Amino acid sequence: MIVxxxxxxxxxxxxxxxxxxxxxxxHYIAPGKPQQxxxxxxxxxxxxxxxxxxxxxxxxxxxxxxLEQWRRDYNTQRPHSRLGWLTPSEFADRSRLSEQWPSxxxxxxxxxxxxxxxxxQQGNHAVETLPMNGx
Numbered sequence: 001m002i003v004x005x006x007x008x009x010x011x012x013x014x015x016x017x018x019x020x021x022x023x024x025x026x027h028y029i030a031p032g033k034p035q036q037x038x039x040x041x042x043x044x045x046x047x048x049x050x051x052x053x054x055x056x057x058x059x060x061x062x063x064x065x066x067l068e069q070w071r072r073d074y075n076t077q078r079p080h081s082r083l084g085w086l087t088p089s090e091f092a093d094r095s096r097l098s099e100q101w102p103s104x105x106x107x108x109x110x111x112x113x114x115x116x117x118x119x120x121q122q123g124n125h126a127v128e129t130l131p132m133n134g135x
Contacts, residue, residue, distance in 0.1 A: 001025040003037050039082075046074070 002019065006028050019026045029036035051070045057063040075088045083091040 001027055003027045003029060003040070005029055005034065005037065006031055 002024055004026070016026065034041045047070070051066065055066060057066070077087060079085040079087055080091075086094065
């Protein structure tokens with residue numbers, strides 16, 4: 001499932017058709033409620049502030065290269081407070097390790113699984129029922 005706000009880049013017929021073809025459910029957060037999708041809002045703010053607002057890309061290849069550098073840094077070099085000051089890759093490694101422990105076994109300190117987000121509410125996300133831009 002993809003959870004997003006109702007901004008124009010996420011309500012186009014083309015992207016919603018793609019999601020249907022890929023059998024990906026799309027859920028929109030309530031208008032004016034960015035806290036319903038706080039994780040991506042936080043990520044988007046960092047990406048925008050640290051890279052997109054600071055860089056004038058001269059080509060698509062340059063944009064891809066710089067975005068990949070930023071992504072690698074974000075996932076492998078930066079500790080995140082929400083992940084107990086681990087990098088996302090360290091957190092993923094520890095989460096995989098904790099899944100290998102028998103049920104009920106005590107996990108090493110810092111290895112407890114952590115819920116990252118609650119399940120989004122179900123709703124009607126069919127292309128035909130969404131408001132069209134400008135309407």
